[in-house]
Amino acid sequence: MTATIYDVAALAGVSIKSVSRVLNRGPNVSPKLQAKVLAAVETLDYRPNLSARSLAGASSYLIAAFVDAELTLEHWRSGRGNDYLSRLEYGALVECRKAGYHLMVELVDYGSPSLETWLLALLRSLKPDGVLLTPPNSDDPRVLDVLERNGTPFVRLGAEIDLDRGMRVFMDDRQAAADMTAHLIALGHRRIGFIAGPGSYAASRKRREGFEAAMARHGLEVDPGLVVEGDFTFDSGRRAGTAILGRPERPTAIFASNDDMALGVLNAAAALGVATPAALAVCGFDDTPSAMLSTPPLTTIRQPVAEMAAAATRLLLPPSAGQQGHAERVDYALIDRLSTRPPS
Amino acid sequence: MTATIYDVAALAGVSIKSVSRVLNRGPNVSPKLQAKVLAAVETLDYRPNLSARSLAGASSYLIAAFVDAELTLEHWRSGRGNDYLSRLEYGALVECRKAGYHLMVELVDYGSPSLETWLLALLRSLKPDGVLLTPPNSDDPRVLDVLERNGTPFVRLGAEIDLDRGMRVFMDDRQAAADMTAHLIALGHRRIGFIAGPGSYAASRKRREGFEAAMARHGLEVDPGLVVEGDFTFDSGRRAGTAILGRPERPTAIFASNDDMALGVLNAAAALGVATPAALAVCGFDDTPSAMLSTPPLTTIRQPVAEMAAAATRLLLPPSAGQQGHAERVDYALIDRLSTRPPS
């Protein structure tokens, strides 16, 4: 019923191996052969069977993306999606398709005690040609161990530790935060509040460092009372904003380490009757969809997640396999919207 | 190196077929055999190879989700994710994992002239046990044709036409919009503005119908000047909001057909100095992440996308294959946040 390689070979009057060669761009294929085979493929509308290829050959034409199951469950419960993940997926998907690969998304329970066993079994069962690791799990040593032991190539997105293991794609969070800070300073702000992310995230630390470095470079002092740690949620941003705005000497700008917290600051400001951006400039980090849809729209740093994933996927795909470096830095962009204005 | 079914059979002292039987819960398996095999599986840490299973057997243990490539490209360009899709994926992923299935996401170029050929080839190459169709493409007749011709089971999410083709999971948009309208009316609103979605979307039409029906049922007149059509974007919501609020007799509430447009209304209101929710109640539809993060947080309808996808996936999985109905309705929830208050 469905055409197989035998049908194509028969129609083209060649051996199945020749068909295979043409389809896989093997070496030493004469133009004549190629033409015959391609014609037969065309008329039969033939597509090689993925399973058979994977079973017989070394390649499975499969890229697996490992996604945190627990995180996923949380999103499920809260009824909301994960912007980061879907952008990541876009990037990976587009590259996979270009190369004729397929993307398989796998939920990984990083909290499971039998994680290693489970992962190994998964790798053996799927035999993916490469694995995409998403933060914060790009740094899980157990996962790295299994992947290395199994010899499966993998790319870590936004990895922060053990930088020599596997391949990496990352962004310069520190510099981005410094740029944003410099942007506020250039606007004329001098008293700037900062809402840090949880210290357990390396990205949080980098962003904070960037902020502090930029302040120092411009000879500005960081008032410890204006620096509060949040946990990347809207609520923590609202609380932090309320705390900062309740200080005797209010800052003229607040830089939150991510957009959700920046939106929380906007909410706190509204509750306190502080006009944004007239009386308070606010900026975030990430450029989530909400950043563009808020009132006022949020100035923020756009992390090119899709591009990162695309780059990561390319790193896993054969043409470049091992040829280039093992790490790639992608550029961020400072998106200047209406939430930041010079101080009045 | 990696254990195969032969290793397990050898260790357990049985035939490979028996191992296969135990693993696939075949009939007529004695407890003794089962115990022996399971023990061997355990010690060898064995997992059947997906490709081999798929090649040899009828089932591929694969569910494919078809995603619109063009939409994806747009998201890519704009640097933002797709909340709907990622929620959908969560639901599908969780169910797949429970059943030992795998989810493969496939970009489908619905605009391609050779769509049918391409799709058919994809189905043959992947042999998925089921396909998840996402809106607005759940209604593409070419896709349905190919799927039916190929005999691949599929579930359409939010399908609106040809309701007898394939299986379906859907939400009652009309009733949800009616409920939201009734909610505003119960709050005391009488003059209510409505921002419709593009008429090309069936969901848009249903929502509008629901609004109009609820108004009628409560004996309220719909002022044509207060009904504007948008295109589901923030900007169109802002423009529509500006237009409606510019009318001589302002409404006390505006119901937008989706959250992005509702957020646009919030922006328009702010620009015109109309306080929300004090002077204007605003509500949306969808419960996107931004709805919770806006100021004020948006009252909206939560579409249980993850649950829909989970239900859809279950429909495709073997235990229920064909046993239950072919359509399943899921419940929405009216999320009452701070953007709606009684008129002052």
Add this chain to the structure above:
DNA sequence: AATCCGATTGACAGCGCTGTCAAACGTGAA
């Protein structure tokens, strides 16, 4: 013309699993 060599093609054996069908095993009835 004979020889050699690289380029091109094909025959064939699996990859690891499931489906088919037959064999072995048990049970109760005769």
Add this chain to the structure above:
DNA sequence: TTCACGTTTGACAGCGCTGTCAATCGGATT
């Protein structure tokens, strides 16, 4: 005890493809 019949297990042939290795071809070389 013997036979019939349902239950449990195994032998074996592929599924559709790629890897290996040998065969063939077509010139260049002598």
